[in-house]
Amino acid sequence: MGHRAPPGPRAGPAARRARRRPRERRPSSALAWILLFVLVPVLGALVFAVIGSPKLPRGRQAKQRTMDARIDARARAVVPDVAVRDQHAHTPPWLPSIARLNRTLGAMPLLGDNDARLLTGTDDQLAALVEAVRGARHYVHVEFYILCLDTTTAPFFAALSDAVARGVRVRVLLDHLGSRGYGGYRATLAELDRSGVEWHLMLPVQPLRGRYQRPDLRNHRKLVVVDGEQAFLGSLNMIDPGYNRAANRRRGLVWRDLLVRLTGPAVQEVDGLFVTDWFSETDELLEPQRERGPDALRPAGDLLCQVVPSGPGFDVENNLVLFNSLIYRAERRVSITSPYFVPDESLLMAITTAARRGVDVEMFVGETGDHRVTFHAQHSYYRALLEAGVRLHLYPAPSILHAKHLSIDEDVTVVGSSNMDMRSFGLVLEVSLMTCGREFADQLRALEDSYRAVSRELTLEEWSRRSFGHGVVDGLARLTSAVQ
DSSP states (O other): OOOOOOOOSSSOHHHHHHTSOOOOOOHHHHHHHHHHHHHSHHHHHHHHHHHOOOSOOHHHHHHHHHHHHHHHHHHHHHSOSOOOOOOSTTOOTTHHHHHHHHHHHHOOOOEEEEEEEEEOSHHHHHHHHHHHHHTOSSEEEEEESSBOOSTTTHHHHHHHHHHHHTTOEEEEEEEHHHHHTSTTHHHHHHHHHHHTOEEEEESOOBGGGTBOOOTTOEEOOOEEEETTTEEEEESOOBSOTTTTOHHHHHHTOEEEOOEEEEESTTHHHHHHHHHHHHHHHHSOOOOGGGTSOTTTTOOOOSEEEEEEEESTTSSSOHHHHHHHHHHHHOSSEEEEEOSSEEOOHHHHHHHHHHHHTTOEEEEEEESSOSOHHHHHHHHTTHHHHHHHTOEEEEEOTTEEEOOOEEEETTTEEEEESOOEEHHHHHTEEEEEEEEEOHHHHHHHHHHHHHHHHHOEEEOHHHHHTSOHHHHHHHHHHHHHHTOO
């Protein structure tokens, strides 16, 4: 049986949330909107009409509160009300308070007795997913921001089809606009229909069908759960690593992703997140514990894990709060990998403060990018980071380092779908996995070492030599990124 941190206040998440004030815009965002209205009032009014509200519709927020309350109640019934055991010789004394914070915001408890393994190459990642689906006996839950049938992903779709033919319940969620933007979208849906998979679009933008919210409020999560016994989550989209675009092929761009295979009691938290998203899209409340096999909650190792959901369905930016809290707790080292780094003021302050108080802070970012505006906005933060003593490692082109992870000191890590940018904090649904355990942290550190071995370190002297025009474009892109 897993173990968790002591619960917070006795009121459940729904009651606590009802007492909170609605989330207010950050100052930089408010200023960007004001400037847009002043400089181009007509365009500003049109843009605000389309993307002015950073919140999901009230009905979806109510569903999120319902699921938070159910997850909280079930965790209290299943997980003993005891403090986290010192399962590792070096478990940080501050970990229970971080776990309590995460649970207060996202309802998921910290659980022990887990095991996790990193999968780093596209071939190995897809092979592991296909093997897991082919071994399914009860059900398969699939959720991707981008789900696309192509020559690379065809074996995964074939495994889903075979599972349905064996009598396995296969449920699939794919983000509407995230997936629709790539070739083969209709062929993908046709294949799901042909296979007998139960599938639904996430956050569909279909105003003629009465389904509409701000178009850039997306579900960016990537996860697969098989029989409640193993889960996969991370940065991997189910699409060819070149993203099936001619422009990417011309540039030779290839995405480098990270996937975690998780076993143990924490798998039920990942499954609970899928159930939440399924309920939000279908009004059907699944009971996976009735479908899963007897081995679903069996201890798998000694890793402490906590799933941290975030997104516009919550009143607090859960992932931002997690990142800031961990960075401020760091004593010796912080290593950050983020393909899109456009932080708010609080995260930039946390990172630069850590470096100035003597923590060894390093960041891995791409030498090239696939989103021009975001790439320039990211550049606008480099001087502040370098002046504070943060070491910036540029992962070499033409690879796009798409992995998203954070490691703190020797034992604590975060891996998931969340970028360190304002979109991921406030506009899209994400999932992060916080872990505590030396063996898994060593896996992640070995991966960071491999990044460092091929990357080039950017110096403040080199960055100071960039052109004036480059700096102007960076600043404008930074201002644009704040319009939320």
